Amino acid sequence: MTHLPLYQQLLDSCAALLLLLSFAMLSQRRVVALVNLYAVQGAVLAATTLLLAWRTGQDHLYVSAALTLALKVMLLPWLLHRLIRRLQVHRDTEPLLNVSGTMLVGLVIVVFAFSLAQPITRLASTATRSAIGIALAVVLLAFLMMITRRKAVSQVMGFLSMENGVLFGAMSASYGMPMIVELGMALDVLVAVLVLGVFFFQIRERFDSLDLHHLESLKEHQ
Amino acid sequence: MALLLLLILPLMGAALLGITGAHRRAPEVNAAFSLGTLLAACGLAVRVIRHGDLLLGREQFFIDPFNVFLVTLTAFVGLTTALFSRPYMRIELDHGRLTPGKLRLYHSMYQLFMFTMLLALTTNNMGLMWVAMEGATLSTVLLVTLYRTPASLEAGWKYFILCGVGIAQALFGTVLLYVAAEKVLGSQGVTALLWTHLDAVKSQLEPTVLALAFVFLLVGYGTKVGLVPLHNWLPDAHAEGPTPISAVLSGLLLNVALYTVVRSKVLVEGSVHSQLPSRLLMGFGLVSVVVAALLLWRQRDIKRLFAYSSIEHMGIATFAFGMGGPIANFAALLHMTVHSLTKSSIFFTAGHAAQNAGTQAMDRIRGLITLSPTVGWGLMLGSLAILGVPPFGVFTSEFLILTTAMRTQPWATPILLAALAVAFAAIFSKVQPMVFGETTGRPLPHAPALLPVFTHLAIVLLLGLYIPHYLADWYRAAAHLIGG
Numbered sequence: 001m002t003h004l005p006l007y008q009q010l011l012d013s014c015a016a017l018l019l020l021l022s023f024a025m026l027s028q029r030r031v032v033a034l035v036n037l038y039a040v041q042g043a044v045l046a047a048t049t050l051l052l053a054w055r056t057g058q059d060h061l062y063v064s065a066a067l068t069l070a071l072k073v074m075l076l077p078w079l080l081h082r083l084i085r086r087l088q089v090h091r092d093t094e095p096l097l098n099v100s101g102t103m104l105v106g107l108v109i110v111v112f113a114f115s116l117a118q119p120i121t122r123l124a125s126t127a128t129r130s131a132i133g134i135a136l137a138v139v140l141l142a143f144l145m146m147i148t149r150r151k152a153v154s155q156v157m158g159f160l161s162m163e164n165g166v167l168f169g170a171m172s173a174s175y176g177m178p179m180i181v182e183l184g185m186a187l188d189v190l191v192a193v194l195v196l197g198v199f200f201f202q203i204r205e206r207f208d209s210l211d212l213h214h215l216e217s218l219k220e221h222q
Numbered sequence: 223m224a225l226l227l228l229l230i231l232p233l234m235g236a237a238l239l240g241i242t243g244a245h246r247r248a249p250e251v252n253a254a255f256s257l258g259t260l261l262a263a264c265g266l267a268v269r270v271i272r273h274g275d276l277l278l279g280r281e282q283f284f285i286d287p288f289n290v291f292l293v294t295l296t297a298f299v300g301l302t303t304a305l306f307s308r309p310y311m312r313i314e315l316d317h318g319r320l321t322p323g324k325l326r327l328y329h330s331m332y333q334l335f336m337f338t339m340l341l342a343l344t345t346n347n348m349g350l351m352w353v354a355m356e357g358a359t360l361s362t363v364l365l366v367t368l369y370r371t372p373a374s375l376e377a378g379w380k381y382f383i384l385c386g387v388g389i390a391q392a393l394f395g396t397v398l399l400y401v402a403a404e405k406v407l408g409s410q411g412v413t414a415l416l417w418t419h420l421d422a423v424k425s426q427l428e429p430t431v432l433a434l435a436f437v438f439l440l441v442g443y444g445t446k447v448g449l450v451p452l453h454n455w456l457p458d459a460h461a462e463g464p465t466p467i468s469a470v471l472s473g474l475l476l477n478v479a480l481y482t483v484v485r486s487k488v489l490v491e492g493s494v495h496s497q498l499p500s501r502l503l504m505g506f507g508l509v510s511v512v513v514a515a516l517l518l519w520r521q522r523d524i525k526r527l528f529a530y531s532s533i534e535h536m537g538i539a540t541f542a543f544g545m546g547g548p549i550a551n552f553a554a555l556l557h558m559t560v561h562s563l564t565k566s567s568i569f570f571t572a573g574h575a576a577q578n579a580g581t582q583a584m585d586r587i588r589g590l591i592t593l594s595p596t597v598g599w600g601l602m603l604g605s606l607a608i609l610g611v612p613p614f615g616v617f618t619s620e621f622l623i624l625t626t627a628m629r630t631q632p633w634a635t636p637i638l639l640a641a642l643a644v645a646f647a648a649i650f651s652k653v654q655p656m657v658f659g660e661t662t663g664r665p666l667p668h669a670p671a672l673l674p675v676f677t678h679l680a681i682v683l684l685l686g687l688y689i690p691h692y693l694a695d696w697y698r699a700a701a702h703l704i705g706g
Contacts (some may be wrong), residue, residue, distance in 0.1 A: 119430040124401055139394060141270050146387065155383060162390045166397060173401040178415060180282075181349030185393070188356045192386070194362050199382070202367055 004117055014048045015131035017111070018168060022141040025161055027099050034079045034157045041164055042072030048168065052175055060179045063219055067186050072164070078151075083197050087204055096148045108142055113137035117146050124173045132171035134168050140163030144162055151202065156196055163189055224265035224348070225285070225344060231258045232337035236657070240330035249308040251561055252329045254301050256301040259336065263297035263681060269457050284346035284418055288555075288700040292481055293343050295408060295559055298335050299566050302674035306570045307332075307466035309668040313577055314464065316667050324368055327491055328464065334361040335470065337416060339478045348415045351388070351482055355446065358475060359385045378459035384455040392442025392482075398435035399489070402427045414643045417485060424492030435628040436490040439483070442450040446449050446479035448533045449540060450510040457511045460529035461582065465573025468525055473533045473566035477558050480536060488704055491546075494667065501589070503544030510537025518648035523582045524572045527652060528565065534645055535561045539637070543704065545630055551701035553622035556689075560615035560682050564607045567678035568656055571600035571678070575656065578663035582653055589661030598657045600675040605653040607682050609646045615685030 004012075016035040022039045036140030084090075097105070114133035119156050121129050139162050148159035167185070170177050177185075235255030239248055251480040267290050270276060276285040285293075299347065311328065314320045320328075338361055342354035359382065367378035383686045396415070403414040406423045413419045420427070441452065448456040460468040487499045514534035521527040542554035574597045591598030607614035637669065689697075 004706050096516065116434070119428075119434065120398065120401060123405065123431050136394075139390070143387065146383070152379070159383070159386050159390070162387070163393075166390060166393045169394060170397045170400070171399065174404050177349055177397065177400060178347075181346070181353065181396075184350060184353030188353055188360065191357075191360050196382070197362055197368065199363065199375075199378065202370055203379070206370060206375055208371055 007051060010051055011048060011131070014044050014051070015168075015172070017044050017136045018048075018138055018164075019117075019134050019152060022165075023103070023106060025115060025134055025157065026102055026141055026145050029126055031084055031134045031151065031153050031157075032081070034154060035077050035084065038080075038160060039073050039077040040069060041161060042076075043173075045164055049171055049176070052171060054064075056175060057174060060098055060182075061166060063179065063184055064176050067182065068167070071186055074145065075190070076160070079193055079197065080157075084153065087153075087200060089151060095141055098151065102144065102148055106144060109144060110137045112141055120173060129172065132169060135165050135169030138162075138168060141165075150202060156193075160189070161192075173219045223390065224262050224269060225276075225283055227262035227339065228266060228297070228340055228552065230343070231255055231262060232333045232340065236330050236337065239333060248325065248329050249304075249311065252332060253301065253304040253308065254551065255333060256297070256304040256336070259340070260294075260297040260301045261431045262679055263290075267294050271696070278421070281413070281418065282347055283344050285344060286700075286703060287696050288484075288703050289343045289481065291438040291555070291696055291700060292558075293340060294338055296336070296343065296444075296474050296478070299470065299562060299577070299678075303469050303473075303566060304332070305417055306469070306671050306674045307464075308573055309666075309671050310465060310570075310573055310577075311665055312668050317350070318389065319369055320464075328365060328368060331361050331365050331468075332466070335365075335379055343481060346417050348396055348399060348417060348420070348485075350648060351605075351684070352393055353484075355443065355479065355482060356389045358388065358478070359632060360576045361596055362463075362471065362475075365467045366459045368464055368467075370432075372463070373458075374462035377455075377462035381455045381459040382584050384452070388445025388452065389447075390436045390440045390450070392441070395435045395438030395440075395442055396440065397485070398431055399486075402435065404429040411514040414540035416454075417489070420489050421492070424489050429494040429496075431492045432493040433504075434495075436486060436494075436502070440484040440502055442566055443479050443486070443597035444483045446478075447476055447507045447536050447540065448510070449482060449537065450488070450513040450533065451532050451571070453514075456533060457526045457529040460532070460569075461523050461525040465576075465691065466570055468529070468573070469566040469569035472529065472569060473562040474537050476532060477562055478540060480543075480664075483540070484704055485634075487543065490640050491705070500544045500546055503540050504631065504634070505544075507537045507539070507541030507544055508637060510534065511541065511638060511641045515645040515648070517573075519643055521583055521652070522577060524584050524587060524656070525569070525582055527584065527606075527649065528568050528572060531649060532546055532561075533647065534566055534641070535565070535608070538620065538623060538638075541634070543621075545626055546705065547626065547630070548698070548701050549622060550630075551628045551704045553619045553626065555697050555700055556615065556685065557623065561681050563649050564604055564614070564616060567675040568604040568608060569591060570672070570675050571597050571604060574666065574672075577602060577666055579663075580663070584656060585658070586662070587656045589608060589659045589663070590657050593661045593663050593665065594670070596672045598668065600672055601653060603679055604675070605649055610642065613636070613683065613686045614679075615682045619687050 025037045046065050049065035113136040117133035117136050120132050142158045142162035146155050338357035345351050363382045367374050404428045407414045412587045445452040490499050514530045518530050539554045541556045542550045561583045576582045608622045610616045
């Protein structure tokens with residue numbers, strides 16, 4: 001067995017943890033727990049970034065880690081919790097595919113993601129390049145979650161988790177994106193959640209529920 | 223300086239209209255800011271014509287013939303739409319579909335939307351381009367749901383989620399691009415996402431990664447272009463939002479999204495040395511044309527009808543960019559211009575037609591020509607123009623695309639021709655009874671502003687008869703830039 005340095009082991013465990021969290025989100029039906037899982041995912045992401053910043057000595061990564069911590073561990077979960085309390089959504093209804101079925105599809109997706117990530121892994125020169133497959137898997141699992149859920153809040157959690165996956169991909173393949181892009185991304189995510197908050201209240205006001213089956217009348221035959 | 227004004231004006235407009243918004247003169251202020259933006263765009267265009275490409279703001283902004291023409295077009299349609307929306311939104315206010323508060327949101331977001339599109343067009347940074355595209359979605363989501371009807375909420379939700387997922391794919395594509403570029407351009411990441419730098423080293427970028435990046439970028443930005451099968455949000459958002467928004471979504475946002483796809487294609491094509499990017503564009507384009515033409519038959523809502531027609535025309539332009547070469551690129555650029563002008567003018571008249579009849583259902587809109595001759599003729603002429611009847615400009619661009627297809631991709635020609643014929647029959651048979659015949663509608667309380675409609679159609683007619691040589695040079699330079 002090859003002996004890996006400590007930081008490498010830590011980075012790999014962070015990556016593995018992210019993948020596990022993705023699966024946990026996929027199976028979780030309670031909305032509050034979903035938000036907590038999202039916050040943990042953000043924390044793992046921030047830890048990875050911090051580790052990389054310390055390891056490579058790139059200053060912008062410290063900023064990036066702080067940004068992730070502030071936005072994804074504190075601000076967004078706080079906003080989402082508030083929203084859930086105000087709207088009183090607690091459980092998602094039965095998803096379109098049952099949990100074990102979703103898990104099986106998820107497994108296939110992970111294998112697919114790893115094979116897709118092969119050429120990128122070969123190209124990247126970072127210490128974390130083996131994690132690119134995991135990043136892609138997180139993105140695709142979040143996508144799966146968006147497809148199979150019916151409650152608006154759960155779909156949004158899928159969307160946010162997808163963004164986490166992309167950011168983790170950027171971290172592991174190239175130690176993050178240029179600062180201006182990361183700031184822009186953070187701004188967009190924040191605005192997206194605010195817009196959604198407004199949007200949820202509009203849906204609620206109109207339908208008295210956040211179940212998306214109300215939103216299925218615009219079919220081709222009207 | 224012109225660039226600074228171009229970006230600052232809409233941003234200031236958004237802030238000002240957001241703060242003072244419910245003011246009686248807000249529509250005029252909105253139009254004034256749009257006029258200022260257009261003047262700045264013209265100033266920028268003149269500079270590019272005189273001095274060639276510009277790199278500004280520490281290389282973060284790049285202006286060349288390809289984007290400066292889209293900038294001018296965007297600012298122009300932005301102004302005419304602002305003029306159109308003055309009486310249109312007053313009528314909506316009178317009908318009680320809107321409140322002054324919602325109007326304030328509308329005006330402020332309209333300017334913000336303009337800002338995001340202009341930023342996406344002028345930036346040299348592929349990352350910023352992504353940020354601006356996401357911003358364009360976010361600024362229009364609440365406009366699509368402006369009426370708060372169940373259908374508009376559904377449309378807004380679909381728009382947000384589908385474009386959100388799409389844009390996340392595009393972000394992944396951008397990350398991949400960055401990974402490949404960083405190998406060649408150095409790792410400090412200052413220049414590795416700048417399009418001009420990427421363009422200079424595109425032949426050294428790792429082909430497999432770039433091919434993968436292109437797939438993500440195409441799926442991501444293609445969702446916004448409305449390419450089938452990623453088009454589901456488009457008809458709903460166009461039909462349920464207020465008409466000025468349908469006009470700018472269809473006439474401008476789709477163009478900007480296609481622009482981002484083409485910018486990515488230029489990079490990838492230089493790297494992969496295979497037919498993959500062109501084939502993908504041609505495939506998506508052709509499928510969009512065919513599916514949209516068939517779905518046109520099933521539409522009952524006037525704005526949905528023309529939304530599907532937008533998918534069809536974006537498909538045609540995408541197909542042409544896929545074929546590549548100077549003539550096809552030239553035709554595609556011309557097609558983007560004339561489609562944008564024609565389609566926005568159609569939405570203007572369709573909006574007033576719906577206000578006349580009190581519904582968007584086509585079988586209840588009748589006899590526009592007796593009720594309001596200008597609206598009726600506007601809709602009729604606009605429909606004929608969009609269907610590619612000579613001598614309108616759409617005919618010229620479609621003719622060029624078809625003849626190029628006959629030479630380089632003969633297999634696609636019959637498919638395209640058949641789809642165009644189907645679309646012609648579908649739209650004409652639906653528009654004809656709306657324009658002529660007995661009327662049931664009532665006249666509008668405010669005179670509609672139809673100057674924009676006829677200005678647009680006159681330009682389209684002019685482009686069909688004669689393309690001024692400086693404009694032709696401009697298109698040619700842009701077409702050369704895209705290459706392929």
